[in-house]
Amino acid sequence: MSNIVLRIQSAEGVKRVNCKTSDKVTRLFEKLQELFNIKEEFNLYKDRKKSEKIIRSEKRSLQSYGLVHGDILLIEWDEKQQQQDSCINGTNQVKYNAEKSVPPFKEDDVDLELEKEDGRTFRARNEQLCRHGPTGKCVHCVPLEPFDEEYLRNADPPIKFLSFHSYLRKLRSGVDKGKFVMLENISCKIKPGCLEHPPWPGGICTKCQPNAVTLNRQSYRHVDYVQFENPQIMDRFLDFWRKSGNQRIGYLYGRYEQHKDVPLGIKAVVCAIYEPAQISSKQSVKLNMSDPLESTVEDIAGRLGLQRVGWIFTDLSAKDLQMGTVEHHRGTIDSFFLSAQECMLAATFQNAHPNKCRYARDTFFGSKFVTVVVTGDADNQIHFEGYQVSNQCMALVRDGCFIPTIDAPELGYVKESSNEQYVPDVFYKLKDSFGNEVTSLARPLPVEYLLVDLQVAFPLEPSYTLNGGRDTFPVANRQSIGASQDFNTLSSYLDKYPAERLFDALNDLHLLVYLSTCDMIPLKGAVEELSAILKERDMDRLGSWLAREEWQTVETLRTAQAPTPVPNQNYVGPNAQPLPPIRSPQPDDQWACTHCTFHNTIGKEACEMCGLPKQ
Structure with missing residues (x-):
C-alpha cells in the first residue's frame, strides 16, 4: 500500500501522477482524465512500445499490473476530436462572455436600467483635506464604489446589505473586470448520469456527490x-x-x-x-x-x-x-x-x-x-x-x-x-459559551x-395606479364575511360612480377579474382591451369601449334589474288624493268562537286563542 509516482507520456509531454499500489485501475483513469482534461475514451499502455494495454477495471489494482515507482506509461486519445471539442467549448464561452451585455433572455426592466447606471457616489472637493487643484482627485474626494463598506456603514440609516447590483459590481471590480464571473446555483441533488456505480443507494462517487453546504449570512x-x-x-x-x-x-x-x-x-x-x-x-x-x-x-x-x-x-x-x-x-x-x-x-x-x-x-x-x-x-x-x-x-x-x-x-x-434520497451535510457557525466560533451540524438549524x-x-405622498377610493369592489374569496361578488353587487358598485368617474370605477383589479370570469356577462375578451386602456389612461379609447355591444348589454341588464320606483302619494294638502277605501271585515270571512268569542278565519277547525273545537 506504498505511495508511488507514475510518469505518463502523451503527445503534450510527460506528466506525473501520485497514486498507491493498492488503488484500482479505475481510480488511475479518473486521475488521468482530470490531469489531461480528457472528455472521451483513451488508451493506456504499460510501456512506450504498447506491448501491454492496461484495461479500465474496478477489480484489478495497479499492483496486479506490476507497476512500481517511476514507471513510464503511454496514454493516447483522439486529439482531433479533443481539439474540436475544446474549440467549440472555447467559442461558446467567448460568445457567452461577449453577449453578457446583451443576454439571450429578457431581464427585468429595472435590471436593464441599473446595468447602465454608474453606481458610484461622487464627492465634492474637501477644502480642508484636499491639497490638489479643482480638477484633481485624491482619497478624500474620489468617487466611492457602490460596495464601499465604510460608506454603507456610515450611511443614515446604516445599510446592512449590499444591493444585488452592487454585489455584481464588486465581483467585477478586479483586474479582469469580471471576465470570468459566473454565478452558480447551489445543488443538493446527486448529479444524474454517472455510470461508474449503481444508482443511489447502491453507490455514490465524488463526481456525482453534491458538495457539503456551509450556511453563511x-x-x-x-x-x-x-x-x-x-x-x-x-x-x-x-x-x-x-x-x-x-x-x-x-x-x-x-x-x-x-x-x-x-x-x-x-x-x-x-x-x-x-x-x-x-x-x-x-x-x-x-x-x-x-x-x-x-x-x-x-x-x-x-x-x-x-x-x-x-x-x-x-x-x-x-x-x-x-x-x-x-x-x-x-x-x-x-x-x-x-x-x-x-x-x-x-x-x-x-x-x-x-x-x-x-x-x-x-x-x-x-x-x-x-x-x-x-x-x-x-x-x-x-x-x-x-x-x-x-x-x-x-x-x-x-x-x-x-x-x-x-x-x-x-x-x-x-x-x-x-434509501430514497441522499442529503449532503449542512453546517452553520455559531459561538459557544466561551466565545469560540464552532461549526455545528444543521440538525436543528x-x-x-x-x-x-x-x-x-408607505410613501409621504400616496400614488394610485388603481382605484384607491373609499367605494371599492368587493375582494374575491371573502364569502365567509358576507362579501360576495355578483351582478347585484356590480350594479350597486357602479351606481356609486357618476359617468365622469367611470374610469376610476373600472380601474380595479378585483372588478376586472370578476368581469372576466362572470358567466352572466360576456366580457372576457373585452376585458383584455379594457386593461390596456386603463394602463395607458386613454379616455378617448375608454369612451369607444363603453359604446361596445358587450358593455351595453351590461347596462341593459342593470336597467332591467333596477327596482320600479314607487310614487309618493300625498293624502293631505291642496293636491290631496282620496283615501283608499277601508275594507271592513265580512262576516263570511270569519267565525266567532262560542267559548271565548275570538274571531277566527275561515278554514280553521279549532280556535286559535283557546284551542277548543269550532262546534
Missing part, C-alpha cells in the same frame, strides 16, 4: 425596500381580519423600481393585493395552491403593467379592542422573525419566481420575490416586516432537504440521507441564518 439582497403605494391597499387587506378575526394570505402585485436611498438598489412597489382561495382561522391559514382564478389574475395584472412581486400574511391577535392594540408575537429574543414553515413557503414562492441574470450559468440566480408579515410591534401597534430567504435556503427547499421542527417554530431541520430583512413602508 447572505451579504446582499435582491430587493432592498418594499413600498405600498397608499394606505388604502393595506386597509382593504386588513378589513378581513377586522371583521372576522381570522388570519389572511394575499399576493402582492406591483412593479420593481430603482431605490435611490441604496446604491444601485431595487424596491418593490405594491399596487394591489389579491387574496387566493383559502381556509382561515384565528391561528392558521390553509392555502389552496391551485387557485382557479390564478391564470386570469396573472393575465389581467400583466396587461395593467403589474406583476406578482411578493406575498403577505397576517399574524394578528387583538389585545384591547377599545384601544385598538394587538399582541406582540414576533421579533423578540424569546420569539422568532419567521417560522421554519413560513421560510419553506417563502422559498417555494421564490423558486417559482426566479431572478433572470446574465451572469448566472443557469440564466437565473436568486429571486426578487418578497415576504411581508403584518404583526404587532413592541408598542402593540400593527406593524409590517419584510423578508427574503437566502439563495442557500431556496436550494435546500427546492431539493427537499429542509423540513420544520414540531415543537420549535424558530428551528428548522435538515433531513438525513435515506436556527432560521435566522436563512433570512434577509428589508424595510416596508
Whole structure:
C-alpha cells in the first residue's frame, strides 16, 4: 500500500501522477482524465512500445499490473476530436462572455436600467483635506464604489446589505473586470448520469456527490425596500381580519423600481393585493395552491403593467379592542422573525419566481420575490416586516432537504440521507459559551441564518395606479364575511360612480377579474382591451369601449334589474288624493268562537286563542 509516482507520456509531454499500489485501475483513469482534461475514451499502455494495454477495471489494482515507482506509461486519445471539442467549448464561452451585455433572455426592466447606471457616489472637493487643484482627485474626494463598506456603514440609516447590483459590481471590480464571473446555483441533488456505480443507494462517487453546504449570512439582497403605494391597499387587506378575526394570505402585485436611498438598489412597489382561495382561522391559514382564478389574475395584472412581486400574511391577535392594540408575537429574543414553515413557503414562492441574470450559468440566480408579515410591534401597534430567504435556503427547499421542527417554530431541520434520497451535510457557525466560533451540524438549524430583512413602508405622498377610493369592489374569496361578488353587487358598485368617474370605477383589479370570469356577462375578451386602456389612461379609447355591444348589454341588464320606483302619494294638502277605501271585515270571512268569542278565519277547525273545537 506504498505511495508511488507514475510518469505518463502523451503527445503534450510527460506528466506525473501520485497514486498507491493498492488503488484500482479505475481510480488511475479518473486521475488521468482530470490531469489531461480528457472528455472521451483513451488508451493506456504499460510501456512506450504498447506491448501491454492496461484495461479500465474496478477489480484489478495497479499492483496486479506490476507497476512500481517511476514507471513510464503511454496514454493516447483522439486529439482531433479533443481539439474540436475544446474549440467549440472555447467559442461558446467567448460568445457567452461577449453577449453578457446583451443576454439571450429578457431581464427585468429595472435590471436593464441599473446595468447602465454608474453606481458610484461622487464627492465634492474637501477644502480642508484636499491639497490638489479643482480638477484633481485624491482619497478624500474620489468617487466611492457602490460596495464601499465604510460608506454603507456610515450611511443614515446604516445599510446592512449590499444591493444585488452592487454585489455584481464588486465581483467585477478586479483586474479582469469580471471576465470570468459566473454565478452558480447551489445543488443538493446527486448529479444524474454517472455510470461508474449503481444508482443511489447502491453507490455514490465524488463526481456525482453534491458538495457539503456551509450556511453563511447572505451579504446582499435582491430587493432592498418594499413600498405600498397608499394606505388604502393595506386597509382593504386588513378589513378581513377586522371583521372576522381570522388570519389572511394575499399576493402582492406591483412593479420593481430603482431605490435611490441604496446604491444601485431595487424596491418593490405594491399596487394591489389579491387574496387566493383559502381556509382561515384565528391561528392558521390553509392555502389552496391551485387557485382557479390564478391564470386570469396573472393575465389581467400583466396587461395593467403589474406583476406578482411578493406575498403577505397576517399574524394578528387583538389585545384591547377599545384601544385598538394587538399582541406582540414576533421579533423578540424569546420569539422568532419567521417560522421554519413560513421560510419553506417563502422559498417555494421564490423558486417559482426566479431572478433572470446574465451572469448566472443557469440564466437565473436568486429571486426578487418578497415576504411581508403584518404583526404587532413592541408598542402593540400593527406593524409590517419584510423578508427574503437566502439563495442557500431556496436550494435546500427546492431539493427537499429542509423540513420544520414540531415543537420549535424558530428551528428548522435538515433531513438525513435515506434509501430514497441522499442529503449532503449542512453546517452553520455559531459561538459557544466561551466565545469560540464552532461549526455545528444543521440538525436543528436556527432560521435566522436563512433570512434577509428589508424595510416596508408607505410613501409621504400616496400614488394610485388603481382605484384607491373609499367605494371599492368587493375582494374575491371573502364569502365567509358576507362579501360576495355578483351582478347585484356590480350594479350597486357602479351606481356609486357618476359617468365622469367611470374610469376610476373600472380601474380595479378585483372588478376586472370578476368581469372576466362572470358567466352572466360576456366580457372576457373585452376585458383584455379594457386593461390596456386603463394602463395607458386613454379616455378617448375608454369612451369607444363603453359604446361596445358587450358593455351595453351590461347596462341593459342593470336597467332591467333596477327596482320600479314607487310614487309618493300625498293624502293631505291642496293636491290631496282620496283615501283608499277601508275594507271592513265580512262576516263570511270569519267565525266567532262560542267559548271565548275570538274571531277566527275561515278554514280553521279549532280556535286559535283557546284551542277548543269550532262546534
